Amino acid sequence: MAEPAPMGGGAAPARRRKSPILPSLQGYQSAWLTPDVVAGLTLLAIAIPEQMATAKLANMPASTGLYAFIAGSLLIAFLGASRQLSTGADSTIAPVIASGVVVVAAIGTTQYQHLVSFLALVVGVLILVVGLLRLGWIADFISTPVVTGILAGIGIEILVRQIPSVLGLPGGGTSTVDRVDKIAHQISGTNGWTAAVAAVVLVIIVVGEKIDRRIPGAMIGLIVSLAAVHLFGLKGHGVRVLGTIPKGLPSLGLPAVTAQDAVKLAATAATVAFVCIIQTAATVRSLPADGPPSELLDRDLIGLGAGNLLAGLVGSFPIDASPPRSAVVASSGGKSQVASLVAAAGVVVVLALLTGMLSDLPQATLGAILVFVATRLFHVKDLRAIRHFDRAEYLLAWITILAVAFFGIETGVLVALVLSIAQRTQLAARPKDEVMGRDPGTDHWVPAGLAEPTEQVPGVLVYLLLAPVWFGNAEHVSDRIKRLLNRQAEPVKVLVLDCAGVSDIDFTGSQALHALFQELSGKGTVIAIARASGLVPSNLKRSALLSDIGPEHIFDNVDEAVRTLTQAPPAAGPLP
Numbered sequence: 001m002a003e004p005a006p007m008g009g010g011a012a013p014a015r016r017r018k019s020p021i022l023p024s025l026q027g028y029q030s031a032w033l034t035p036d037v038v039a040g041l042t043l044l045a046i047a048i049p050e051q052m053a054t055a056k057l058a059n060m061p062a063s064t065g066l067y068a069f070i071a072g073s074l075l076i077a078f079l080g081a082s083r084q085l086s087t088g089a090d091s092t093i094a095p096v097i098a099s100g101v102v103v104v105a106a107i108g109t110t111q112y113q114h115l116v117s118f119l120a121l122v123v124g125v126l127i128l129v130v131g132l133l134r135l136g137w138i139a140d141f142i143s144t145p146v147v148t149g150i151l152a153g154i155g156i157e158i159l160v161r162q163i164p165s166v167l168g169l170p171g172g173g174t175s176t177v178d179r180v181d182k183i184a185h186q187i188s189g190t191n192g193w194t195a196a197v198a199a200v201v202l203v204i205i206v207v208g209e210k211i212d213r214r215i216p217g218a219m220i221g222l223i224v225s226l227a228a229v230h231l232f233g234l235k236g237h238g239v240r241v242l243g244t245i246p247k248g249l250p251s252l253g254l255p256a257v258t259a260q261d262a263v264k265l266a267a268t269a270a271t272v273a274f275v276c277i278i279q280t281a282a283t284v285r286s287l288p289a290d291g292p293p294s295e296l297l298d299r300d301l302i303g304l305g306a307g308n309l310l311a312g313l314v315g316s317f318p319i320d321a322s323p324p325r326s327a328v329v330a331s332s333g334g335k336s337q338v339a340s341l342v343a344a345a346g347v348v349v350v351l352a353l354l355t356g357m358l359s360d361l362p363q364a365t366l367g368a369i370l371v372f373v374a375t376r377l378f379h380v381k382d383l384r385a386i387r388h389f390d391r392a393e394y395l396l397a398w399i400t401i402l403a404v405a406f407f408g409i410e411t412g413v414l415v416a417l418v419l420s421i422a423q424r425t426q427l428a429a430r431p432k433d434e435v436m437g438r439d440p441g442t443d444h445w446v447p448a449g450l451a452e453p454t455e456q457v458p459g460v461l462v463y464l465l466l467a468p469v470w471f472g473n474a475e476h477v478s479d480r481i482k483r484l485l486n487r488q489a490e491p492v493k494v495l496v497l498d499c500a501g502v503s504d505i506d507f508t509g510s511q512a513l514h515a516l517f518q519e520l521s522g523k524g525t526v527i528a529i530a531r532a533s534g535l536v537p538s539n540l541k542r543s544a545l546l547s548d549i550g551p552e553h554i555f556d557n558v559d560e561a562v563r564t565l566t567q568a569p570p571a572a573g574p575l576p
Contacts, residue, residue: 022078025077029335036334050089051069052066054090054091060113060317062361065089067311071308071311075303080299081303090321093272097119100271101268104264114256117313118262123273124312126269138277140281142416145396145400147278148383148386150404150409152377153401154409155373155378165370202221208220214331225361239364247351255312272318275413280321281297283322285297383397399416400416400419403415428472431467433463439455440455447464461496463496471509477512478516481516493526494526494562494566495520500531505535514548530556531558
C-alpha cells in the first residue's frame with residue numbers, strides 16, 4: 001500500500017523518509033480526526049478492563065496495567081511507524097513475567113514489584129537494540145506452528161491460573177499440574193456468587209464478540225459487575241474485590257534490584273523480549289502497511305522498546321503489541337496513532353477521577369476477562385490447517401503446547417525452537433529428490449512418479465535434487481545417486497544432474513560431488529549439468545567440478561543435454 005500523500009502535495013521520494021518523531025502521523029489529514037477519536041474511545045473501552053486483568057495475571061496492582069497502557073500508547077505513537085498498532089500490557093507475556101519473578105521474590109512484596117519493573121527495563125533495552133540494529137528478521141526463525149503452539153500453551157496456563165478467581169477458591173501451586181491438583185481438592189468450596197459474576201461477565205463478552213468485535217463486552221461486564229456488587233451486597237457474600245486503587249499518575253524512578261536478582265531474571269527477560277518481537281512482527285504484518293513490513297517492524301520495535309523503558313520507570317511491567325486491540329483500531333476506522341493517544345488520555349482521566357469506583361470491581365470480573373482471552377489464544381482452525389498440511393508440523397505444535405503449558409514458557413519456547421530448527425535441518429539434510437522422465441511426445445522432463453507415464457531413455461538417468469548441496473547432505477546426495485544408478489535395469493552411460501532446485505553448492509558439497517564424478521568417470525559414465533542457476537554456475541567454476549565434467553557439458557535444459565550426449569534427434573515441442 002502506498003503512503004498517503006502529505007498535505008499540500010510534495011514529491012513522492014520525500015514521503016519515503018519518515019521523521020524520527022511521530023512518523024505515523026506524517027501526512028495527517030483533518031478528515032482522519034473523527035474516525036481516530038471514535039477508534040480511540042472504542043480502544044479505551046476495551047483497554048481499561050483488559051489492562052487491569054493483565055496486571056492481575058502478572059500478580060501486579062491493577063493500576064500498573066493502566067500505567068503500562070499509557071506508556072505503550074505514548075511511545076508507539078511518538079516513535080513507531082505503524083498507524084494502527086496498539087501496545088500495552090498483554091496476556092501473552094504476563095504469565096511469563098509472573099513465573100520468572102515469583103521464583104526470586106514473593107508475590108505482593110515491594111521486591112516483587114521492583115523486579116517486575118526492572119524486567120521491563122531490561123526487556124526494553126533488548127527490544128530497542130533489536131530495532132535500532134534492524135534485527136527484526138529474527139522473528140522469522142520461529143515457525144507458525146510453533147507460534148500457534150506457544151499461544152495455545154499460554155492460553156492453557158492462563159485458564160488454569162484463573163479458575164480459582166472465577167470460582168472463589170484460594171488456589172495455589174507453582175506449576176500447571178500443581179495448580180490443577182489444588183483446584184481439584186478445593187472445588188467443593190466454590191463460591192456461587194463469585195461463579196455467577198464470572199459467568200455473567202463471560203456471557204456478555206462472548207455475545208458482544210459474536211455481534212460485533214468492536215462492542216466493548218469487557219467494559220459492559222465491568223459496569224454490570226460493579227452495579228451488582230452494590231445492588232446485591234456481594235462483598236458480604238464472600239465475593240472478593242480489587243480494593244484501593246492509587247489515584248493519579250505514578251512518579252518516575254529506577255527500581256531497586258540487587259545484581260544477584262538481576263542475573264536470575266536474565267533468562268526471563270530474554271524470553272519475554274523474544275515473544276514480544278515475534279508477536280509484534282505478526283501484528284505489524286496483519287495491519288495495512290505504509291511501506292515494507294520489515295522497515296515498519298524495526299521502527300515499531302524501537303517504539304515498543306522505549307515504551308518498555310517508560311513502563312519500567314513508572315513501576316509497571318513489560319508491554320507488548322496486541323493483535324486483538326490493533327485489529328479493533330483498524331476495524332473501528334482508526335487512521336493513525338491519534339487513536340492510541342485518545343485512549344491513553346482517557347486512561348489518564350480514569351486514574352485521576354474514577355479509581356475510587358473501580359475499587360469495588362470483583363476479581364471474578366477480571367478472571368472472566370482472562371478466561372475469554374485464554375480461549376482466544378487457542379487457535380483451533382490454525383491447528384486443523386497445520387494437521388491437514390503436515391503431520392510432522394502438527395506434532396511439533398502439540399509438543400510446544402504441552403511444553404509451554406506444563407513446563408513453562410521459557411522451557412517451551414526453547415524446546416520448540418530447537419525442535420523446529422532440527423526439523424528444518426533434517427529436511428535440508430535429507431532432501432527430496434526425483435528421477436526425471438520425458439513426457440511422451442514432448443521435450444519436457446517431469447518427475448517419473450507423476451500420474452502420467454513417462455519415457456525413460458535407455459542408459460540415461462536424469463536426477464533432480466530439491467535442495468542445495470551442503471555439508472549436511474553432501475554424502476547423502478552422493479550415496480543416493482549411487483544407489484539410483486545401481487537400481488537401473490541397464491548400465492547408465494549418461495548422468496544428467498537437473499539443478500533447477502539447487503540454489504548453491506558449498507565447499508563440502510563440491511568435494512563430495514568431485515569424488516562422485518571421478519568415480520563415475522572412471523566407470524565410463526558421462527556427466528552433465530542442466531538448468532544451473534543462482535550461485536551454482538560460480539560454484540562450479542570455483543571448484544574442480546567444471547573441469548571434471550567439461551564446460552561443454554553444461555546445458556540450458558534437460559532435453560538438450562540428453563539429445564546431445566546420446567546423439568538423439570530433437571523431440572517435437574517447445575523446450576522447458
